[in-house]
Amino acid sequence: MRQLPPCPQCGSQYTYEDMTMLVCPECAHEWAADAVDEGIDEGRVITDANGNPLQDGDTVSVTKDLKIKGSSSVIKVGTKVKNIRLIDGDHDIDCKIEGVGAMKLKSEFVKKV
Ligand SMILES: [Zn+2]
Secondary structure, three states, rough: OOOOOOOOOOOOOOOEEOOOEEEEEOOOOOEEEHHHOOOOOOOOOOOOOOEOOOOOOOOOOEEEOOOHHHHEEEEOOOOOOOOOOOOOOOEEEEEEEEOOOOEEHHHHHHEEE
């Protein structure tokens, strides 16, 4: 479960989610949950090798051969990766690669397709 922010109006900790909105049960304030969605810093923009901003759900291709830690497999340059998810950290893309499985990639080694 992710942490919901307190109500911006009254500071209540008992906020809950209603579809895409956050709702405060104490003062009935409702606001959009977008700003707190995903686990990345607010305002942080993750860009690909060409400096294009990436978004959740984008398809990217790998710009260089990437060795997979703990195995002899290599993700070949040009491999397409569908439906990426941006995360916080050194490796800022969470994804699944066909034939490889769940992986974390660095955004500097991919480009948006
Ligand atoms: Zn409130």
